[in-house]
Amino acid sequence: MVAVSVVIPLYNKEQYIERTIMSILSQTFQDFEIIIVDDGSTDGSVEKAEAWIDNRITVRKMEHKGASAARNEGILAAKADLITFIDADDEWKPRFLENIIDLKNKYPYCGAYATSYEIQLPSKKRIIPTIYEIPEEWEGVFTNYVEKTLKDLPIISSAVAVRKEIFKEIGLFKEGEPLGEDQDMWLRIGMNYPIAYKNESFAIYYRGLENSVCMDLSILNRYPIIDYLERLLHKENLPYIDVYLSKLKLDYSKRLLEANQLDSAWEELHHTKAKVYKWEKIKLWMLYYWKKLANKYSFHSKKYNKECP
Numbered sequence: 001m002v003a004v005s006v007v008i009p010l011y012n013k014e015q016y017i018e019r020t021i022m023s024i025l026s027q028t029f030q031d032f033e034i035i036i037v038d039d040g041s042t043d044g045s046v047e048k049a050e051a052w053i054d055n056r057i058t059v060r061k062m063e064h065k066g067a068s069a070a071r072n073e074g075i076l077a078a079k080a081d082l083i084t085f086i087d088a089d090d091e092w093k094p095r096f097l098e099n100i101i102d103l104k105n106k107y108p109y110c111g112a113y114a115t116s117y118e119i120q121l122p123s124k125k126r127i128i129p130t131i132y133e134i135p136e137e138w139e140g141v142f143t144n145y146v147e148k149t150l151k152d153l154p155i156i157s158s159a160v161a162v163r164k165e166i167f168k169e170i171g172l173f174k175e176g177e178p179l180g181e182d183q184d185m186w187l188r189i190g191m192n193y194p195i196a197y198k199n200e201s202f203a204i205y206y207r208g209l210e211n212s213v214c215m216d217l218s219i220l221n222r223y224p225i226i227d228y229l230e231r232l233l234h235k236e237n238l239p240y241i242d243v244y245l246s247k248l249k250l251d252y253s254k255r256l257l258e259a260n261q262l263d264s265a266w267e268e269l270h271h272t273k274a275k276v277y278k279w280e281k282i283k284l285w286m287l288y289y290w291k292k293l294a295n296k297y298s299f300h301s302k303k304y305n306k307e308c309p
Contacts, residue, residue: 002056003031004097004161005083007074009067010049011039012211013088017048020088025054029097032056035074036088040064045088067213068173068181071157075167082113084161089209092158096202100161103196107141111193112186114160117203129153131199138199145190146240150247150276155186155195159203162189178213180223180248187225217259223252246274250281257287262295 006024010017017036024034034057036049049059062073067087075083082104086092096115103113119127129152134142148154170188174181189195208215229245232238249272256265265288274281 002033002080003082003101004029004033005074005078005080005164006032006034007071007078007083007085008034008036008088009039009070009074009085010036010041010045010088011064011067011070012041012043012045014041014043014045014048016089016206016209017045019091020086021049021052021057023091023093024086026094027092027097028095029101032097033058033079035060035077037062037070037073039066039070066175066178066181068175068177072172072175075164075172078164081164082161083164083167086158086203087205089206089212090158091204091206093202093204096159099198099200099202103139103198104161107194107196109194110141110196111166111189112155112160112162113196114155115198115202116154116200117156117159117205118201119205119207122208128201134197134199136199139197141194141196143194144239145187145195146238146244149244150240153183154197155190156203156205157182158205160186166193174224177221177224178219179221180225183223183248184225184228187228217255220256220259220261220264223248226252242273243276246272246277250274250277250284253284254287257284257291260291260295262288262291 008020021034024032036057036059038046038049038059038061040063046059046061060073060077062070071085084100099115100113116129116131119129121127131152131154132148132150134148142148166189170192173185213219226245226248229241229248232241233245249268253265253268253272256268269281269284269288272281
């Protein structure tokens, strides 16, 4: 037995997987196994992963089914009672696992254990998230997960651990959903269990990297968490659910606008109530009309050039 199973879903991250593995092996807490689940990579990711000589590392291979299926494969194979995740292009600071184990020992009844993180952009700019009504370096337990999402997200996939029995009770990650499937999981856990949290950055989330799903604007599936929250709203009036739903729908609308899917974006914006995020909605409407005008100008310009001799 080991104390922690670390699950890495891997898909075409040849440039980054070595950095991710090294950040795990450099932890101050060393009682872990690493389960790398290759999701049908077509580059040299598997070769890079298999090159490590450490009996704590195993590489499992599957056909390409998405990050959720890869995480689920890792969960089912995990030997430890505590399972943590890290994406194959992210990184842990040396004391991440040490702090996760400390949270688990202090708050064994919680459903998940998480720390804050920092975001690094391709420009090298670093962003420290602001968690709603949680001061810096705070440690403790919160029960209203939805409330904590109203600013930056408190939990990301590369900075959280979950007891294996929790997955047996609430189910695994939803497969076939390329976007937002992780937030769907943290919401399901947070709706049923308290969360132990340390508001100090022990993980680095590299946002906007090449081959990142969030950068692929051909993937426009509606976030599964949106449908889940809409069903919850119809059942009962839970605090902050409507606000979190608005936030997610505005984020999805922005993605549609970036992909120039204006009709779909209009439909989402038109049906989104956003009292708290009123200014964000106004900015998206401005972007919508600007793109509408730009597309119209571009259409007439192409038509003119085509008709001219």
